Amino acid sequence: MSNYISTDSDWTFALLEEYDSEIARVAAHYRLDTYPNQIEVISAEQMMDAYSSVGMPIGYNHWSYGKQFLATQKGYQRGQMGLAYEIVINSNPCIAYLMEENTLPMQALVIAHACYGHNSFFKNNYLFRTWTDASSIIDYLVFAKNYVRKCEERYGQDEVEQVLDACHALQNYGVDRYRRPKPISAAEERMRQEEREEIRQQQLNDLWRTLPTKKQNGDAAQKKRKFPSEPQENILYFIEKNAPLLQPWQRELVRIVRKISQYFYPQRQTQVMNEGWATFWHYTLLNHLYDEGKVNDGFMMEFLTSHTNVVYQPGFDSPYFNGINPYALGFNMFQDIKRICEDPTDEDREWFPDIAGKDWLDTLHFAMRDFKDESFIQQFLSPKLMREFHLFSIYDDEAADHYRVDAIHNDNGFRRIRETLARQYDLSVREPNIQITNVDVEGDRSVTLRHTQQDGMPLAGDTYEVLKHIHLLWGFDVHLESWDGDKMLKRMSCPSISVEL
Amino acid sequence: MSYIIDRRLNGKNKSMVNRQRFLRRYRGHIKDAVQDAVNRRSITDMDRGEQISIPTKNTHEPRIGHGQGGRQHRVYPGNKEFNTGDELEKPQGGGGGQGSGQASNQGEGEEDFTFAITREEFLNYLFDDLALPNMVKQSLARTKNFKTRRAGFVSEGTPNNLSVIKSMRNAHARRIGMGAGKRRKLKELYAALADAESRGDPVAANTLKTDIADLERRLKKIPFLDDIDLRYRNQVKVPMPTSKAVMFCLMDVSGSMTQDVKDMAKRFYLLLYLFLERNYEQIEIVFIRHHTSAKEVTEEEFFYSRETGGTIVSSALKLMNEIVQSRYDENEWNIYAAQASDGDNWDDDSPQCAEILRNELLPVVQYFSYIEITPHNHQALWEAYQQVGSEFKSSFAMAQIRGPEDIFPVFRELFSKEQYEEAI
Numbered sequence: 001m002s003n004y005i006s007t008d009s010d011w012t013f014a015l016l017e018e019y020d021s022e023i024a025r026v027a028a029h030y031r032l033d034t035y036p037n038q039i040e041v042i043s044a045e046q047m048m049d050a051y052s053s054v055g056m057p058i059g060y061n062h063w064s065y066g067k068q069f070l071a072t073q074k075g076y077q078r079g080q081m082g083l084a085y086e087i088v089i090n091s092n093p094c095i096a097y098l099m100e101e102n103t104l105p106m107q108a109l110v111i112a113h114a115c116y117g118h119n120s121f122f123k124n125n126y127l128f129r130t131w132t133d134a135s136s137i138i139d140y141l142v143f144a145k146n147y148v149r150k151c152e153e154r155y156g157q158d159e160v161e162q163v164l165d166a167c168h169a170l171q172n173y174g175v176d177r178y179r180r181p182k183p184i185s186a187a188e189e190r191m192r193q194e195e196r197e198e199i200r201q202q203q204l205n206d207l208w209r210t211l212p213t214k215k216q217n218g219d220a221a222q223k224k225r226k227f228p229s230e231p232q233e234n235i236l237y238f239i240e241k242n243a244p245l246l247q248p249w250q251r252e253l254v255r256i257v258r259k260i261s262q263y264f265y266p267q268r269q270t271q272v273m274n275e276g277w278a279t280f281w282h283y284t285l286l287n288h289l290y291d292e293g294k295v296n297d298g299f300m301m302e303f304l305t306s307h308t309n310v311v312y313q314p315g316f317d318s319p320y321f322n323g324i325n326p327y328a329l330g331f332n333m334f335q336d337i338k339r340i341c342e343d344p345t346d347e348d349r350e351w352f353p354d355i356a357g358k359d360w361l362d363t364l365h366f367a368m369r370d371f372k373d374e375s376f377i378q379q380f381l382s383p384k385l386m387r388e389f390h391l392f393s394i395y396d397d398e399a400a401d402h403y404r405v406d407a408i409h410n411d412n413g414f415r416r417i418r419e420t421l422a423r424q425y426d427l428s429v430r431e432p433n434i435q436i437t438n439v440d441v442e443g444d445r446s447v448t449l450r451h452t453q454q455d456g457m458p459l460a461g462d463t464y465e466v467l468k469h470i471h472l473l474w475g476f477d478v479h480l481e482s483w484d485g486d487k488m489l490k491r492m493s494c495p496s497i498s499v500e501l
Numbered sequence: 502m503s504y505i506i507d508r509r510l511n512g513k514n515k516s517m518v519n520r521q522r523f524l525r526r527y528r529g530h531i532k533d534a535v536q537d538a539v540n541r542r543s544i545t546d547m548d549r550g551e552q553i554s555i556p557t558k559n560t561h562e563p564r565i566g567h568g569q570g571g572r573q574h575r576v577y578p579g580n581k582e583f584n585t586g587d588e589l590e591k592p593q594g595g596g597g598g599q600g601s602g603q604a605s606n607q608g609e610g611e612e613d614f615t616f617a618i619t620r621e622e623f624l625n626y627l628f629d630d631l632a633l634p635n636m637v638k639q640s641l642a643r644t645k646n647f648k649t650r651r652a653g654f655v656s657e658g659t660p661n662n663l664s665v666i667k668s669m670r671n672a673h674a675r676r677i678g679m680g681a682g683k684r685r686k687l688k689e690l691y692a693a694l695a696d697a698e699s700r701g702d703p704v705a706a707n708t709l710k711t712d713i714a715d716l717e718r719r720l721k722k723i724p725f726l727d728d729i730d731l732r733y734r735n736q737v738k739v740p741m742p743t744s745k746a747v748m749f750c751l752m753d754v755s756g757s758m759t760q761d762v763k764d765m766a767k768r769f770y771l772l773l774y775l776f777l778e779r780n781y782e783q784i785e786i787v788f789i790r791h792h793t794s795a796k797e798v799t800e801e802e803f804f805y806s807r808e809t810g811g812t813i814v815s816s817a818l819k820l821m822n823e824i825v826q827s828r829y830d831e832n833e834w835n836i837y838a839a840q841a842s843d844g845d846n847w848d849d850d851s852p853q854c855a856e857i858l859r860n861e862l863l864p865v866v867q868y869f870s871y872i873e874i875t876p877h878n879h880q881a882l883w884e885a886y887q888q889v890g891s892e893f894k895s896s897f898a899m900a901q902i903r904g905p906e907d908i909f910p911v912f913r914e915l916f917s918k919e920q921y922e923e924a925i
Contacts, residue, residue, distance in 0.1 A: 408583060453571075
């Protein structure tokens with residue numbers, strides 16, 4: 001009498017439930033701490049819908065989501081692109097979508113991957129714990145959708161679209177990097193909205209007051225007010241609070257885009273870890289079931305085929321190369337940490353004295369909880385993996401005629417490669433450093449942004465388009481200066497022409 | 502803990518609104534593409550969706566990012582023969598992409614953003630801003646057909662129209678209303694009874710008990726459902742504009758009409774047909790071709806058989822009039838006619854044509870359009886028609902088509918809302 005949960009490849013709801021409870025049992029064995037799961041079976045069309053709203057189950061209406069949808073639809077219908085097997089949402093309960101087309105082994109893989117892998121990552125990683133509030137996100141999205149709709153009814157679709165376009169262009173500059181944001185709550189947002197409108201207007205009036213106050217004596221009146229007193233990197237926040245001409249509802253829209261962008265901030269920083277963690281666990285959990293005799297060889301063959309496809313890393317010269325595959329890197333790193341704990345070599349003992357020979361499960365949970373991609377790679381990428389991936393580092397100087405190989409996977413290169421790779425995942429390196437440095441409060445009310453150039457990398461070509469959007473929100477002249485150290489390289493102004501210095 | 506939910510039956514068109522938003526934003530581009538398609542497509546091929554391309558630079562959403570250049574270190578997998586210090590040739594024509602984290606599918610590429618619109622949308626864009634002349638008039642003036650439509654609730658009706666929910670709600674309200682006084686009384690009696698019993702007054706208690714029993718009996722007698730509660734769904738007859746249309750295609754097939762010219766005419770007819778199809782449930786087409794004499798023919802014959810000889814246009818108009826008289830009652834049918842010709846006519850015939858139009862046809866048709874497919878100067882027929890056109894501005898239109906690229910603009914011109922409204 002066999003012990004198998006199933007031997008067929010067709011799924012039924014009863015079987016899904018059984019797999020889910022088995023996987024849950026094993027996950028608990030490995031101390032995976034998760035939100036409750038809400039597993040939703042959907043069709044391919046619905047998957048395309050989910051795709052095009054950046055994975056959010058509900059979102060306000062905007063043409064860019066329509067564009068996304070059309071692109072997805074075209075790709076899928078022409079067969080150029082398969083749809084993801086699953087989408088999972090960082091919410092409580094954790095919502096995971098399974099496609100009905102998947103076979104039973106695939107559904108089991110997806111349940112293990114999304115409902116226990118990603119889910120536990122969402123619940124425990126420090127970035128997610130700090131920056132997002134899983135229990136209120138759905139409420140907030142509903143609130144945002146309704147608010148945007150109301151604005152459209154009142155002020156017209158085009159007006160709203162214009163503001164949202166502008167905010168989207170600045171999406172990545174709407175995050176407080178160092179301050180923990182207050183948790184978002186739809187109810188509170190609604191309640192405070194009116195109050196906020198009043199207060200905000202008051203503050204604004206103070207800022208833009210041009211009448212001299214009585215108490216000012218000669219000296220102070222001469223001194224120009226410096227505003228903002230410190231450079232501000234959260235451009236959307238700054239605009240929401242200080243733009244002189246925005247209507248209260250427009251400020252609310254800025255706020256909504258800012259809040260949602262904040263919600264995605266951790267995801268942008270933990271791609272390798274998040275996917276690696278989920279992949280590691282679907283692999284480990286299903287193998288555990290196999291060892292217990294709960295699933296048969298056929299199941300494992302199908303599962304392994306998909307798994308191997310997911311963690312395949314083509315070389316840089318392969319036609320399939322599309323950057324470093326986060327699934328491959330993440331999965332192998334977690335596997336490698338487990339190996340270092342259980343079966344360390346001398347090299348591992350030298351490189352990882354802290355974890356070599358320790359309890360692997362404790363170490364893994366620690367690595368998942370307290371790191372982001374950048375620090376995770378910096379801390380845990382082992383020489384062995386660098387050898388296996390045949391990693392090498394290229395130095396590209398615009399001024400030089402040649403690329404130079406500046407490190408390969410050998411003793412001299414390991415540290416260098418690891419550092420470079422970690423930097424590649426550092427958001428503050430990936431995105432240009434732009435801060436608001438000055439507002440001419442008493443003069444023409446223009447705002448000046450300062451771009452601090454890193455490694456001589458200029459801004460992309462459509463920066464001027466973004467400036468136009470900032471101009472729309474700010475209402476007065478916008479200047480963007482690129483600085484390299486003490487030298488100003490370029491100054492762009494909107495509206496007007498740019499000047500090369 | 503997990504919940505498994507089957508969402509497959511939920512709507513799958515959640516992105517519809519966003520898709521519409523996108524189409525709305527790029528309306529101009531899509532319209533251009535549709536017009537191009539009309540001129541490019543073969544005649545039989547007008548009736549399907551279309552692939553629309555929009556230059557990526559128009560749909561691009563700008564973001565701040567690093568541009569090319571500067572000094573960068575990048576890590577790649579899959580080293581085979583490189584060693585530290587090796588120098589590699591830079592590929593011609595710009596650097597090889599950004600760091601892996603930044604690789605984006607919508608970089609600076611010049612590839613167009615393409616997507617498909619459905620047949621329905623294609624036709625919508627095709628006939629955008631166009632209106633069928635005189636549709637409104639028709640529906641107001643001659644309403645012979647009726648359609649039943651729901652119109653609230655009434656208190657009398659047939660059992661099949663009984664609205665259970667509405668009736669039960671009324672009954673409930675009536676029961677509350679009719680019983681309210683009695684129930685209040687009952688409450689008081691119960692209170693008094695309790696009072697009497699606590700005082701130990703059996704006589705008073707007994708009277709009270711009878712009163713209570715009496716009241717309860719009367720309360721029970723309030724009918725659960727009464728005739729006056731019943732409500733019926735009301736159906737009213739609304740006059741419907743006639744939704745049948747007949748389209749007459751008249752064409753000169755004399756020797757001077759080449760296949761090219763006929764193809765152009767066919768395209769025009771096709772557009773008209775598609776347009777009518779959107780407005781009427783049922784359409785019949787009558788093909789009349791003529792040289793010196795007119796004949797009703799099949800579509801195949803109409804477009805592809807060749808005849809020679811002179812041209813007498815009035816023969817076709819006469820035949821059309823006969824067919825209208827015998828088969829298409831003007832009260833029941835919306836009659837449209839499109840005549841195509843290269844402008845040739847037997848000289849003395851043109852005034853006669855104008856006469857037939859003026860007295861017989863134009864009073865009964867919704868719209869008569871005449872297109873002259875010729876690169877040359879106009880002849881007598883055009884002048885005669887022009888006279889008619891100035892008299893019947895709202896139901897007659899004429900235009901000249903010089904080449905295939907004129908067809909759609911001329912069609913739009915003939916049916917554009919503004920022109921039509923001006924004419925009224």
